Amino acid sequence: MPLNEITPLHLHREWQRLLESGGRSRRDQRPRPLSLKAVRNIAGLVSAAFGRAVKWGLVTSNPVTHSEPPRCVKQPVVALTASQIQALIDAASGPWCIKTFLSVAAAPGCRRGELLALRWSDIVDGRAVISRSLTQTKDGLQFKPTKTEKPRALALLASAITALEEHRRQDEQSAELWGQFVRQHGMMADEDQSGTLSWTPAICWWRVAAPIGHPRCQLIGKQGRGW
Secondary structure (H helix, E strand, O other), X not given: OOHHHOOHHHHHHHHHHHHHHOEEXXXXXXXXXXXXXXXXXXXXXXXXXXXXXXXXXXOOOOHHHHOOOOOOOOOOOOOOOHHHHHHHHHHOOOOOOHHHHHHHHOOOOOOHHHHHOOOHHHXXXXXXXXXXXXXXXXXXXXXXXXXXXXXXXEEXXXXXXXXXXXXXXXXXXXXXXXXXXXXXXXXXOOEOOOOOEXXXXXHHHHHHHHHHOOOOOOOXXXXXXXX
16 A cells, blocks of 8 residues: 555554454464554554655655554552562472572562573672573574663672572582583573473463462563562
8 A cells, every 4th residue: 555545544443453463472373462552662663654754755644643543551560568579489489490580580670581691600799790681582592682782780689699599509419410501591591492481480470479469560660670
């Protein structure tokens, strides 16, 4: 369809389609709904493209303006107390490193992918040096720069340092039993035979939080805020 024939109604219908079935499941590629935020971002990208087209004289107006893209509803951020955080860590079960992951995640300013990409060499004097992030792609797990593309150091809680020390001892015991054991992607990330992360932080979080009454609390906020 030519650009000058696209109307706000066309785009409005497209936003609805994306909300209903615009995504694809990672494992089987089945259609799935996109979030309001994702569709809103797509609308912003299309609007920017039409804005440039208006400047270049390719179209006379921007149809996105009157297409009524979905509005995002801001969700309140739930902050846990220190005792609630400790209760979650104590109740955690499942993957071998979940307690360590939750202990380190209690430090503010770190995203899930950045936690999974941590190496032992990144833990220096009670701080975690964040310099990369781990992401899941169709080709498997891959490293990428952090969102700001600048390394930063985060002070770890005493409980996180203790958990890391215990985690290190378990790694050393595994090395003694099975030979030198070095994880390819980070000290808390393993890749299974299908090329995906062997455990999913978000799923494990809900399984831990729901039984003790915190199902609506996020593991790590969208801006990298801790609990």
